[in-house]
Amino acid sequence: MWIFGALGGLATTLVVGSKAIGKGKASGQGLLTETELCKGLPLIPIKKLVFGGHELRRGSLLQSAREIHEQTGTIPYPLLNALKADLDKTSKEIKAGTAINAGRSIQKLAERVPKKPLSMKSELARLQRDIKSFMQRNRLTRCVCVNLTSTEPQLKLTSTHQSAEALSKAIAGDKRSTLRPSTLYALAAAKLGLPFIHFTPSNAAFIPAVIEEFEAQAVPYMGCDGKTGETLVKSALAPMFKYRNLKVLTWQGYNILGDRDGVILADAENKRAKLESKDGLLSKILGYPLHTHVGIDYVPSLNDLKTAWDFIHFQGFLDYKMSLQFTWQGCDAILAAPIVLDMIRLAELAQRRGESGPMRHLSCFFKRPQGVDDHDLHRQWHLLTEYVKQARS
C-alpha cells in the first residue's frame, strides 16, 4: 500500500495498527473486515501488507509514533519497542512528496521535496517511478494508493480540469496554478493502473480529467473525505427524524480539535474545503432546506481528541418544538485508521475481481461519496452488505 502523507497522525496510526495486528499484538477492534460481515471474503491478510509513501516533512514513523504516544497515548509504549524494526524498515520506503501549488499552510511543512524544483511533468514521472520501484523492490503485483495528506485549499475549477487532454497540456506547459499535489498523486495512481482512495476533502483529486484517466485504466477508486466523527453521527441520526416525520428546523454543529490537522484547518483557505464536505448532507438526507451551521476551531491542547457539540431543533405534532443535543468526543486517528485499512483490503479485492470505477459499496465511509448521492448511513451500509454478499457467492 502506498500512502500520500505517510508520516501524518492517521498514516502513522494505520501503519502501527496494521503491524501490531499482523504480529498478534493488537485486536482487530474497529475493523469491519474482521467481523462476521466479511467472513468468507478472500481478503488479503493484514500481516501481508507492505507500506511505502510520499511525505513533505522530515522524520520517521518511529518519531511520529513517539509523538502520538506522548500527546494522546493512543499508541502504547510497549508497541513502540515491539515495532521499532518494522517502523524503521517502512520509514526507508518514504520518499519526497510534492508541494506544487499546495497553498501557504502546507508549503510551510515542505522540508522533504526534490532539491532542484522539477517541472510538473517531471514531478509526475518521479512520483510514478517512486511507486513502481517500491513495488519492484518488494515484489508486489498489486498496490492500493491512499491520500492521507493535509486538507488543501480548494482548487478553482476551469475548462482545464474537464478533460484528460486539457489537463495534460497544462502539465506539459508547466502551468503550476492549475492543480494541487492531490491532482498529481491521483494522476500518478491512475496512470499506473492502481486503485486510489481519497480520504481528504480536497476537491483537486477527483476532477473530471483525473476521473477520465481512472476510467480509461479501468481501476477502482473512491472518496472523498472520510466520515468518522460528527458527520458520521449526523448521517445516522438525520434519517431518524425522517422516519418519524419530525421536521428539523436547525442543526448547529461546533467542532474543536488540536494537532496538525487542526493547524491546517485554522487557515480559512483550507477550512472552506472541509466545511463544504461537512455541511452538505443534511438537506440531502431530509429532502428540504434547513438552517445549518458547522464551526471548526483550533484548540491546541486537545491534540487528536476532537470534540463536537451539536444542537438539533425540531418540530413535531401540533408544531411543538423540541431539541436534541449530543457531544461527540472521539480520537480522530483511532476512528479513521481502521476504516482506511478496511478500504485498502476491499480495494485490493475489487481490483483482483476485475472491478473498476467508483467503489459505491464504500460510500458509508465518506462524507462526499463518489457516484452515490444517498447520504443516509443505513442505506449506504446496505450497499456494503449487498456487495459483500455478492462478492462471497
Ligand SMILES: NC(=O)c1ccc[n+]([C@@H]2O[C@H](COP(=O)([O-])OP(=O)(O)OC[C@H]3O[C@@H](n4cnc5c(N)ncnc54)[C@H](O)[C@@H]3O)[C@@H](O)[C@H]2O)c1
Ligand atoms: N478522522 C480523521 O482522522 C479524518 C477524517 C476525515 C478526513 N481526514 C483527513 O485526513 C487527512 C490526514 O489527517 P491527519 O490527522 O493524519 O493529518 P496530519 O496533519 O497529521 O497528516 C497529514 C500529513 O500529510 C503530510 N502532507 C501534507 N501535504 C502533503 C503533500 N503534498 N505530500 C505529501 N505529504 C503531505 C503532512 O506533512 C502530514 O504528515 C487530513 O486531510 C484530514 O482532514 C481525517
